[in-house]
Amino acid sequence: MSDTIQKPGYLAEIEDLGIAYTEVAQYDLEALDVTRRVQAREYASTASAVFAPKAEASRYAVQMAHSVFPPIIVTNDGWIVDGNTRVEGRRIRKEKFSAAIVLDMSFSKGSVEDQDKLFALATTLNMQNGRALTTKEQRAAIVTLINLGWSNIQIEKRTGIKSTEIGKVRRIVAAREKLTGMGVTANGNFSAASLAALGEEKTLLLNDDPYKALAALAVEAGFTAKEVKDLAKESLALGSDTDKLARIEEVRGEYREQIEAVKFDQSPKPPVARQLRQHLGFVVKYEDNPAALVERNGEFAESHVEYLGKAIAVLTQVLAAQKEV
Numbered sequence: 001m002s003d004t005i006q007k008p009g010y011l012a013e014i015e016d017l018g019i020a021y022t023e024v025a026q027y028d029l030e031a032l033d034v035t036r037r038v039q040a041r042e043y044a045s046t047a048s049a050v051f052a053p054k055a056e057a058s059r060y061a062v063q064m065a066h067s068v069f070p071p072i073i074v075t076n077d078g079w080i081v082d083g084n085t086r087v088e089g090r091r092i093r094k095e096k097f098s099a100a101i102v103l104d105m106s107f108s109k110g111s112v113e114d115q116d117k118l119f120a121l122a123t124t125l126n127m128q129n130g131r132a133l134t135t136k137e138q139r140a141a142i143v144t145l146i147n148l149g150w151s152n153i154q155i156e157k158r159t160g161i162k163s164t165e166i167g168k169v170r171r172i173v174a175a176r177e178k179l180t181g182m183g184v185t186a187n188g189n190f191s192a193a194s195l196a197a198l199g200e201e202k203t204l205l206l207n208d209d210p211y212k213a214l215a216a217l218a219v220e221a222g223f224t225a226k227e228v229k230d231l232a233k234e235s236l237a238l239g240s241d242t243d244k245l246a247r248i249e250e251v252r253g254e255y256r257e258q259i260e261a262v263k264f265d266q267s268p269k270p271p272v273a274r275q276l277r278q279h280l281g282f283v284v285k286y287e288d289n290p291a292a293l294v295e296r297n298g299e300f301a302e303s304h305v306e307y308l309g310k311a312i313a314v315l316t317q318v319l320a321a322q323k324e325v
Contacts, residue, residue, distance in 0.1 A: 008070065009128065010070060010071075010073065010082065010101070010125055011101070013121060013124055013125060013158070014073070014101065014103065014121065017117050017120065017121055018117075019103050019104065019105055019117060019121070020103070020104035020105075021101050021102060021103050021104060022101075022102045022104070023071070023099075023100075023101055023102075024071075024099070024100045024101075024102050025099055026097040026098075026099075027071075027072070027074070027097060027098050027099065027100030027102070028096065028097060029087060029090055029091065029095070029096055029097060029098055030096060031078050032074065032078055032080060032087060033078070036078055036079045036080065036107075036108075037079065037080045037084060038075070038079055038080065038081045038107055038115075038118045038119055038121075038122040039122070052084040052085040052087070052088035052089075053085065056085050057085050057088035057089050057092060058089075058092060059089075060085055060086060060088075060089030061089040061090075061092040061093050063089075064089055064090070064093060064095075065093075069086055069089075069099075070083075070086075071083070071098070071099035071100050071101050072086050072087055072098055072099070072100045072101070073100070073101045073103065073121070073125070074100055074101070074102055074103065075102075075103050075105055075106055075107045075110075075118065076102055076103060076104060076105060076106055077106040077107060077108050077109065079107040079108065079118070081103065081118055081121055081122050081125075082121070082122060082125040082126070083098075083100075086098065103118070105117070105118065113148070116144050116147055116148050117148065119141070119144050120141075120144055120145055120148055120150075123141040123144070123145070123159065124158045124159055127141075127158075127159040127160055127161070128158075128160075135165075138159070138161050138165065139165075139169050139172075139192075141159065141161075142155060142159075142161065142165070142166055142169040142170075143169060143173060145158075145159075146169070146170060146173060152166045152167065152170075168192070168196045170199070171195070171196040171197075171198075171199030171200060172192060172195045172196050172199055173199070174199035174204060175190075175195045175196070175198035175199035175204075175215075176195065176199075178198075178199075178204060178211065179198075179212075179215060182208050182211070182212050184212060184215060189219045190215075190218070190219060191222075193224060193225040194218045194219075194223050194224070194225060194228050196225060197218075197223075197225035197226075197228035197229050197232075198211075198214070198215055198218065198228060198232075200229060200232070202232065202233070202236065203228070203229065203232040205236060206232060206235060206236065206244070207241050207244075209241050209244075209245060210235055210241055210244035210245055210248060213244075213245055213248045213249070214228065214231060214232060214235065214248055217231070217248060217251065217252050217255070220252070220255075220259045220262065221252075221255040221258045221259050221262060222258065222261075222262040231247075231248065231251055234247060235247055235248060254273065254274055255274070276318070
């Protein structure tokens, strides 16, 4: 059996971030304030009622009589990085001191990078030992970790957040950066899905004017991610920015009913004519191989012929009406 003592996970996390620290056996809890927390969660900053979950703090208070709890982690200016519930448990027990790891870093006077590191530490420790963050909290955490230069693998390993979600947030960040650079505020008008689509590598290849027009239409029409990507693909296939802008404006006309619906907070639905083109796209792609659409199973052959006949009849009428328009 190995006699090597494994370093606690919280110390490994601190050291990985390059933060110096001191271990204090008796840290004065009266030096702490509920409003000074490096907050990875969406709790109100001044409400002591949500400083720590009451039921969990009460349970900790009982267990502390029988078990050794990990030290709390605080900055050198008294901001709690990890251990809110443990602190509350000690207070329930009327205890004034606790074992603590005091980081050689200030939060209130720290640089943006220092604050990001502290936030990253709070997040990773919370994800490993505390209650899981909500999707919104996770996305805020990923942005911070991206700002620190962490790779997808590092973020996934340290937080347990799936790489697919990390990639989505990276695309959202990329879209926000491009929009901000053009003077467009990526606020709540954009859905996370449409922002992620606007942050796709190929979509970002659009020059500023068509990109800005696409983003505006995505908001006005309540585009889905697929609709953003499809129009971006169409636009990129065109030659000049003038052609791209003309196509985007043409699509805006096609979506005028949907745009009106979005204005009145109604559920957006693509125009029926556009839905038809989308469905016909499946048929047209077999233009050079129509035999692939033939039903070979005799059991369904008769109904297949019936559906084809009805579809052709409807499309013939649509074609005639469309020509008149």
